Amino acid sequence: MADTVRMTLDEVRSLATEVFTANGLSPANAEIVAGVVTAAEADGTHSHGLFRVPGYVSCVTNGRVDGKAEPEVSDAAPGLAAVDAKNGFSPPAIVAGRALAVEKAKAQGIAALGLRNSGNLNALWWDVEQFAAAGLIAIAMSTTRSYVAPWGGNKALFGTDPFAFACPRQGKSPMGFDFATSASARGEIQVAARRGHAIPEGWALDKDGKATTNPKAALEGVQLPFGGHKGNALIIMVELMAAGLTGGAFCFEAEKRAVDHGAADSGPAHAGEVIILIDPAGYHDAFLGRIEGLFDSILAQEGTRIPGDRRYVARARSHEEGIDCPAALYQQIVDMKTG
Amino acid sequence: MADTVRMTLDEVRSLATEVFTANGLSPANAEIVAGVVTAAEADGTHSHGLFRVPGYVSCVTNGRVDGKAEPEVSDAAPGLAAVDAKNGFSPPAIVAGRALAVEKAKAQGIAALGLRNSGNLNALWWDVEQFAAAGLIAIAMSTTRSYVAPWGGNKALFGTDPFAFACPRQGKSPMGFDFATSASARGEIQVAARRGHAIPEGWALDKDGKATTNPKAALEGVQLPFGGHKGNALIIMVELMAAGLTGGAFCFEAEKRAVDHGAADSGPAHAGEVIILIDPAGYHDAFLGRIEGLFDSILAQEGTRIPGDRRYVARARSHEEGIDCPAALYQQIVDMKTG
Numbered sequence: 151m152a153d154t155v156r157m158t159l160d161e162v163r164s165l166a167t168e169v170f171t172a173n174g175l176s177p178a179n180a181e182i183v184a185g186v187v188t189a190a191e192a193d194g195t196h197s198h199g200l201f202r203v204p205g206y207v208s209c210v211t212n213g214r215v216d217g218k219a220e221p222e223v224s225d226a227a228p229g230l231a232a233v234d235a236k237n238g239f240s241p242p243a244i245v246a247g248r249a250l251a252v253e254k255a256k257a258q259g260i261a262a263l264g265l266r267n268s269g270n271l272n273a274l275w276w277d278v279e280q281f282a283a284a285g286l287i288a289i290a291m292s293t294t295r296s297y298v299a300p301w302g303g304n305k306a307l308f309g310t311d312p313f314a315f316a317c318p319r320q321g322k323s324p325m326g327f328d329f330a331t332s333a334s335a336r337g338e339i340q341v342a343a344r345r346g347h348a349i350p351e352g353w354a355l356d357k358d359g360k361a362t363t364n365p366k367a368a369l370e371g372v373q374l375p376f377g378g379h380k381g382n383a384l385i386i387m388v389e390l391m392a393a394g395l396t397g398g399a400f401c402f403e404a405e406k407r408a409v410d411h412g413a414a415d416s417g418p419a420h421a422g423e424v425i426i427l428i429d430p431a432g433y434h435d436a437f438l439g440r441i442e443g444l445f446d447s448i449l450a451q452e453g454t455r456i457p458g459d460r461r462y463v464a465r466a467r468s469h470e471e472g473i474d475c476p477a478a479l480y481q482q483i484v485d486m487k488t489g
Numbered sequence: 490m491a492d493t494v495r496m497t498l499d500e501v502r503s504l505a506t507e508v509f510t511a512n513g514l515s516p517a518n519a520e521i522v523a524g525v526v527t528a529a530e531a532d533g534t535h536s537h538g539l540f541r542v543p544g545y546v547s548c549v550t551n552g553r554v555d556g557k558a559e560p561e562v563s564d565a566a567p568g569l570a571a572v573d574a575k576n577g578f579s580p581p582a583i584v585a586g587r588a589l590a591v592e593k594a595k596a597q598g599i600a601a602l603g604l605r606n607s608g609n610l611n612a613l614w615w616d617v618e619q620f621a622a623a624g625l626i627a628i629a630m631s632t633t634r635s636y637v638a639p640w641g642g643n644k645a646l647f648g649t650d651p652f653a654f655a656c657p658r659q660g661k662s663p664m665g666f667d668f669a670t671s672a673s674a675r676g677e678i679q680v681a682a683r684r685g686h687a688i689p690e691g692w693a694l695d696k697d698g699k700a701t702t703n704p705k706a707a708l709e710g711v712q713l714p715f716g717g718h719k720g721n722a723l724i725i726m727v728e729l730m731a732a733g734l735t736g737g738a739f740c741f742e743a744e745k746r747a748v749d750h751g752a753a754d755s756g757p758a759h760a761g762e763v764i765i766l767i768d769p770a771g772y773h774d775a776f777l778g779r780i781e782g783l784f785d786s787i788l789a790q791e792g793t794r795i796p797g798d799r800r801y802v803a804r805a806r807s808h809e810e811g812i813d814c815p816a817a818l819y820q821q822i823v824d825m826k827t828g
Contacts, residue, residue, distance in 0.1 A: 395772055432569045
C-alpha cells in the first residue's frame with residue numbers, strides 16, 4: 151500500500167460530505183463543512199483539511215456540537231449582524247449571516263458579524279477570504295479551546311485564539327493571513343510529538359510551569375502567547391472581542407463546561423467569533439489602486455512575499471494535480487462512511 | 490544643579506502649552522497637544538512626554554507639520570467619519586472628529602474614524618483611551634516614519650506602525666494597550682545607543698542587512714517586525730488600514746516626500762490613522778459584567794497583570810507627587826518659550 155492516496159479536490163469534497171452526512175450532520179451543514187475541509191486541502195494547510203474530519207465527526211457523535219443545527223440570524227443594530235449558531239459548527243453560521251453582514255457593510259461603510267454558541271474548528275482564512283472576495287476588508291477573531299497561559303502565568307486560560315485579516319485586490323485574489331495568537335498552533339506541537347522533534351523555546355511550559363522544548367511535556371502543560379507581552383495583549387483582545395462582545399463563551403468558560411471526551415481536536419462548544427467588515431470604497435475610491443504600490447514596494451525587496459500568496463500557489467497546483475492524503479488517514483475516513 | 494526637576498502635572502501642561510504657542514501652534518492645537526504630552530508624563534511613558542516637545546516643535550518650525558491647521562471633519566458614510574488633518578498633528582484631528590464618530594458608533598453599533606494628512610507623534614494609548622472612557626471598544630492603527638524592513642527584506646519600508654486597543658470597564662478605568670508592530674519602538678534603540686547598551690537579537694539589521702545588537706548600527710540600518718512573520722503580517726495590515734483605507738500616505742510614500750531635516754522625532758507628514766469603535770451594548774447587555782470574570786481569571790494566576798494597569802498606578806502617583814524631568818531637557822524646553 152502506498153503511503154499516500156492521490157485525490158482530486160472533487161473527491162475530497164465528496165468523501166467529506168458523505169462522511170459528515172453519515173455521522174450526524176444535516177446535508178446543508180455537511181456540504182458547507184466539507185467545502186471548508188476541501189479549501190484547506192487545496193491551499194496546502196493539511197492540518198485543517200482531511201486530518202480534521204475525524205475531529206469534526208467526534209464533536210458531533212460525542213454531542214459537543216450539534217451537526218444538524220440551524221443557525222439563527224438577527225439584526226442586532228444598523229451595523230451589527232448576529233448569528234446564534236445553536237451550538238453548530240461556525241461555517242454554516244457564517245454562511246447564514248453573510249448576506250446581511252455584507253449588505254450592512256456596503257450600506258454603512260463598516261459592519262460586524264458576531265457569532266455565538268458556535269464550534270470553531272477551521273482555520274480563519276476561510277472565514278475572511280469570502281468577504282474579501284466580495285470586495286470588503288475583513289478582520290476576524292475567534293476563540294478555541296483553552297490551551298494557553300497568560301503571560302507571566304502557567305495555567306491554561308486562553309485559547310490559541312486566531313486572528314485573521316483579508317483585503318480585496320483588483321483583478322487578483324485577496325491578500326491576507328491568519329495566525330494563532332499563541333506562539334504556535336496546537337497542531338504544530340502535536341506533529342513534533344509524533345515525529346519526536348523538539349519544539350522551539352518560548353512555545354510552551356510543562357505541567358510544573360517550567361519552560362520546555364519537549365512536545366509531549368508541552369501537550370501536558372500549557373502553550374504561551376506569541377511575541378511576549380504584545381501577543382499576550384492581542385490574545386486578551388481576541389477573547390474580549392470574539393467571546394465578550396458576541397456573547398460566546400470565553401475559552402475558560404467553555405472548558406469548564408466541556409467534558410473532555412478525549413478527542414484532541416473536538417473543538418470548543420458555545421464559542422464566539424467576530425468578523426469586522428469594512429468597505430474600502432467608503433472613504434475614497436483610490437484604495438484598490440494605491441495598495442498595489444505598497445505590494446510592489448514589498449516585493450521589490452528580495453526574500454519577501456505577500457501574506458497569502460503561498461496559498462494561491464498551492465491552490466493552483468491542487469486544482470491541477472489534486473492532493474495527497476496519508477493512506478492511513480484516508481482509510482480511517484473511508485471507514486467512517488458507514489457512520 | 491540637580492539631575493532632575495520635579496514638576497506637577499499642571500506645570501507640565503502649562504510649560505508645554507506656552508512652548509507650543511510660542512513656536513507656531515495655534516492656541517487650540519497647543520492646548521490639545523500639551524494635554525497629550527501631560528498624559529504621557531502622568532502615565533510614566535516619558536519617551537512620549539516632555540522628551541518629545543522639541544520634536545513637536547521642530548516639526549512645525551521646519552514646516553513638515555502645520556501647527557495652526559484646522560482639521561476638517563466629513564461624514565463619509567453612516568458608519569464612517571473622516572477627518573482631513575490638513576497636515577496638522579493627529580490629536581487635534583481626533584478631537585475634531587470625536588463627537589461624530591462616537592455618535593455613529595452608538596447609533597450603528599460600530600463605526601470608524603479615519604484620519605488623513607496627519608502628523609502622528611504620540612503614543613496611541615491616548616487615542617483609544619478617550620473612546621473607551623466614553624463606553625466604546627476602540628482599536629487604532631497608525632503609520633509612522635519609515636524605519637522597518639519587511640520580513641525577509643533589509644530596506645526600510647514600513648513604519649513602527651503602532652496598534653492599540655482599549656475596552657471600557659464598569660466602575661474602573663479602561664483596559665487596553667498600545668505597541669509598535671516593530672520588534673521595538675525606535676526610542677528604545679535610541680536610549681540603548683545613548684547608554685551604550687546592546688539591543689536584543691531580532692530587533693534590527695545594520696546598513697548591510699546583517700543582524701546586529703549594536704544600537705548605533707541599528708539606527709543606521711533597519712528595524713524588524715515583532716514576532717516574525719506574524720508581526721510582519723500585522724504591520725502590512727496596519728499600513729493598509731491606517732494609510733490605504735483613510736487616504737493617508739503609506740510610510741514609504743511619506744518618506745519619499747519628506748526632506749529629512751535632521752530632527753529624529755520630527756514625525757511623518759500626511760500620515761493616516763484609523764480608529765474602529767464598537768458599542769459593546771450592541772450585541773447584548775452583559776458585556777461589562779462578563780469581562781470582569783475574564784480579568785479575575787487572569788489575575789488569579791500569580792505573575793500576571795491586566796494590560797494598562799501599570800499606567801494607572803503611575804498616573805495616580807504622578808497626580809499625587811508630580812513627575813521628574815531630566816534637568817537638561819527641562820532647560821532645553823524652558824529655553825524654547827521665547828520661540
